[in-house]
Structure formats: structure tokens, C-alpha cells
Amino acid sequence: MENEYLIYSKLEGDNYLAYVKKNKKFLLISESILDLLNIYLSKSKSKLKKIITDLYTDLDYDQIVNDLEHLLIEDSSTKEKISIPLIPYLDKKFQFKLGKIDYKILYNSSINLNDLIGQLHHLSNNTISESKSIIIFSKNETCYLFIENILIGNWDINKLNFLKGKLISILISNFHNTFETNWSGFLHASVINKLNKSFVIVGSSGSGKTTICKLLIDRGYSLFSDDIAPLDLNGNFAFFPNALSIKETGFDLVSKKISNYKVFDINTFKGVTRYLYPKKQKIENNFIQCNTIIKVKYLKNSKFTLNKNSIHEVLNEFINDSYIPRNDLSVLSFIKWIKGCKVLDITYSDIDDVYDLFERSY
Template identity: 25%
Template sequence: MNKNLSPKHLTQLSDSWVLWFEASNQYLVISNSLKELVDVYLRSENEDDFHSQLRSSSTLSKHDSHTYYTEISELLRTVNRSPENELPKTSDLPRLEKTDFKATYGFGNMSIAVNYCSLAIQNLIHPQWAHATVLEGEIASIVFDILQKDDHLYLFRNQTYIGHYSVTDYHLLQGQFALQLINSLYNKNESDWIATFHASTVCNDKEAIMIIGDSGNGKSTLAALLMANGLDVLADDFSPLSAKNQEVYRFPSGISVKEGAFSTLKPMFQDFEQFPIYTSTSKNVKIKYIPPMADFGKAASHFQCKKIVMVNYDANAKSEMKTIRIEKVLETLIPESWLSPLASNSKLFLDWLKEVSCYELTYSDNGIAVSQFKKLFDS
């Protein structure tokens, strides 16, 4: 039998199933009909047995049965394959000797220093935290070193090696730095988080709503618009979900907005002209970072989040909010997020998804978009 290829966790959401495989930490979202075929495959002794079981309940041809068996077999073997993680030798790790590129950031009562080995490396991290810069004389609680050796970037926390990443995958460094930063701010470990979503999250004083969407679809610009209209941006582009209470925690970075939104946002933020202009590391576009309005350490640090909105800015479309199936949200949410590899946290993630309501906002009118969000908070 093929039971050894079974998912560790599975749950039904709407008309689909979500399967989680522990070895690879991968999620599959499949239809009810495919789930039935997978079930037959898992209890089959071999391909002939698979075909025999299918014939008892359908008129599937031998050829089609063979195709299904082969494709399901390859799929399940792929998601049950553990990734290879090659750790560098201690002697191969770079060490920081001296740098002119360093910064200290203040978050409430905590200060965090980062030593960058070059200006180019500094520009990968610093812009979104520039608003939190404090005088270098401040004694840092935590010190990060970000170094480069050959074609890899290395991250250290208090001189302890955290990980290394290809220079072409610098976004992995950015994500791991963000994870290590929230661990420092909340005195947590990686195992304390269910996930960190590539999403912006806004809140009022009672609950949070997560905003997802493909790059360029306006989620950060919308977050800035909502902040200018009285809501609080809990997190921009990096929304951490806690295992302890299944709530989203505050991530106090600046809100990144692209040049196309500058003229819209300028009248809404008094110091907008003074915010520095940077060039995006992923795309050759100009961006600014709008500082969060809430003071970290004084504002509430976490809220329940049971609503997800997929946003799409379209200048030629009618502005409207509608409910959608969770499967459509998962197509974006899962591939673009870091999800904990722990079985216990995977179970919590699937349980959390059962409680989430999903919406799609297509908008061309900023005023309507803001009003739709405020209605969603009140519902």
C-alpha cells in the first residue's frame, strides 16, 4: 500500500481539500474529485489494484487509469521529498572586521543594531526601517551582522550564524531578517509562529483584516490610504501569525509605496515630500516608505484576523467588494508566504483557515475602497 505517502494533516475547505506533507512542508489544494482518486491510490497495493478499485465505481479506461496512477504517484513522491539543506563549515563563515555601514533602530524600549558589510547590502534592509533610526550611541539589545562572501549573503544575530542565501535570492535574506527581528521584538522563537504572510494587515481597535494580492496590485498603497483615513497599519508586506493565540502581530516597518501613488498620497501625509526616494531592489521603480503612525510599544501589539481581502487596482474597473471562495485566496497566500514546518503549527494554520472569510476588492476609486473596508470592519 502507499500509506507512507499520506499527508500528515488534511482539512476540507469549501469544495476543496488542503493536504499538508511534513517532509517537504508543502500544501496541496485539490478538488473533491481528485481527493477521491488520491484516497484510492493511497489504499491500493499496486497499479492493477488501483485500476480495479476505480472500475468498481466508474467506467474509467485502463489508459486513463494508468495516467492518473502515474501522475498521482509522481505528485505524492515529490511532496514527500525532504529539501536538502547544506550547512557551511564554521571555517567558511565570514566575520565582520570593520564597517562604515551600520545603523541602530529603536522600537519602544528596545534598540537593535545592524552592521552591514556594504552600502549595497544596507540598501536591501535599511530603507524600510529608516524611520526608526536612533543615535548610534544607544546601547543595542540585539546586534545583527549581514555579510557577503563570494556569491552568498550571511546573517548573524549576536554573532550566532542564522543562515546564508544566494545573492540572487536576497529576498530570502530579507524575509529571514524580518523573522529574526520579530523574534527579538516579542522575545519569541521561530517555532512560536504559524506563518509570516506576504500580506499587509490593517486594524481598528477590535480586529484586523489582511490584504493580499500580486505585486503591483496596490495592497501597500491601499494600506497607506486606509491609515490616512483613520485605520492602523498593523503590518505591511509581512504579517506574522502567532501560534499561541492565532493573532496577527504588529510589524513596525515603513509602508512601501511606488512612484505611481506619490501624487495620490502626497496630500494625505504632511511630510510626504521629505520621505527619501529609493529604488526598489526587485524592480527598477522609485519607492518611498511611509512611517507607521502608531508608536511601537504603546499601541496594541496583536489582533485576531478572521477576514482576508484580495485586492486588485484597475483604473478602468468598477469598484466593488464581493465574497470569494477561500481556494482563490490560497493560490496567492500559500506560495508567497513562509509557513512553519512544525506539524503542530501546520494543524493550527489549517484550523485558522476554517474560521476565515474571504473577499475580493477590485477598485479604481480610492474613496469607495476606503468605505468598503470600513463597512467590512463594522460587519
């Protein structure tokens, strides 16, 4: 449903997903909180006090208002606009080709982009003469992103991951010849497919999400995207050729059939990380539909367990770790997609159990 102030939809039980238009913020709330929020946003203070004191006689009005105001505090990842600094000397360079576009990232040593470069290293091309320039640097505890000498944004240096996410979303949009606002979201997930079967794989750090993708690719699945999954306005996932990232603790698990991959090891903020990209994977701007979300957790020597999970659980992860364009069309599209999804929760130690699950018809 939608009104002047909110876009909201009921999930399971008493849970609602709400989007506050003014603050551009997602909330997972109960029906009673949703009712209060609607009253708070739509009424004058005098009317608000009367309604709340009449309807909620056992609650403190000032406390309710304080709680609602706290709930509506705006997220702030991008810094306020400031004067554009002079671009310093940039001593690092990475060149690559994605689709029909050649890129050159210029950056200075104070910025650690090793994880970003690892994801794209299989696309590297040092023979490029003319290319689209991407400039990244830090100054006074602030990091900056320029593309073709146009400032895209600036972030606190400790929020460099937001800059990297912004750049990846731009690269994805360029690859598919569209704009960032034309997506439902860039989800923190991996997507694999085989014939008519597609799965969105999610999991917290250390859950074995990427390891599962690699081992399933070894058994005939294709990598559609890893770590970031672009979802379009029609509820379809777009292909994006970023590499699988494996932490050093998982090297032994993925050592088989390693010759089938382009391999690049680099030291990132997570330690030594191995980036793998299937040599036979075609790079083309395809789309697939997928409504099965599998939340995975690796637990050594555990029995395989499978449970149906709630959308509410994965929504927390998507909202906190993903980028969803803050416009009404994208929000409505994302809500429509997530409500049509089935969520499975698995714990595993043996990849054969996972493979058997994926081979069944869901």
C-alpha cells in the same frame, strides 16, 4: 484531519489543503489526489501497485507514481550546510531600536539591503553604544546571516529575499518575546484596524494594497503591520512597526497629509521607493483578531466591484509568498484560522468606494 503522514482539511468544493509532514510541504489538491497521496505515503510499493491498479484501472501506475513523486519534491530555499566562512570587511552599518532591544546591522556593499533598511528606517538610532549585532554578507554566490556571531542560515545570492524574511521573522519574535515556532505564520499581507474593525489586505504587486492602507490611515485607521503580518497560534495578528512602502508611480496618490508621516526615500531593486510611517502610531506589542481578508486590485477609471472570493484563491498567495513554520502545531493553527476567514475581492479606482466598504459592518 491528521494522520501519521499528513495534516489536511477540506476547503470549498473538492479542494483540500494538505501538509506533508516528511517533506514539510503544503499542497492544494483535489480529493482524488489526496486519496492517492495517502495510499502512496502509507503503503509498501507492492501493496501500492495492487491498490492503484485495482482502483484506477484506466490510469497508468508508473505515471501516477511519477506524478506523486513530483508533487512531493521538497522546496529548497536554504542551502545545504557548509563550512562557516571568515567574515569579510563590512563597510555598511545601520542602527535601530525595536522595543527594548538595540540592533546594529553590519553588511558589505555587495548586498543590497535598501528595502529592509527602508522598512525600519523610522526606528533608526545612531546614538546606540551597545547593541545586538546582525551580520550579513555574500561570498561565492552565497549570502549569510549571523546574529551575535551565530550563523542563522545561508542562501543562494539570488534568494536574498529569503534571508530578509528570516531576519524580519526573528525581529518580530524578539519584539514579542517569543520563538519563531510559536507563530502560525508570517503572512504576506497588511493589517489595518479601527476600533473593533480589522482587515487583512492582500494583493499582487501593483495591486494598490499599500496605497489603500495609507489612504485609510489618513481617514482614521491604524497601521498594524504592512507587507508581513505575524499570526500567532491563537489566530491573532501581532503588531509590527514596519513602514509602508510606495513605488515611485504611486507618489502622487499618497502625497496628501504626507506631513503626518516619517518619510524616507531610497533606491531599491524596485526603483525609487518611499517609506512612510505614521508619526502618531504607538509602537507596542499588541494583538488583534481578524478574519476578514480583502483582496484588492487597482484599475484606473474602473467601476467599483465587490465579490465574495474563495479561500482557495488567497491560499495560493499565502503559501507561495509567506513563511509558515513547518511544525504540526503551527500548521494546524494556520488551517484553523484560514478556514474561519471570509474573503472579499474588490476592484477599485476611487478610494471613497473602498472607505465606504470598510466602514460597513462585516
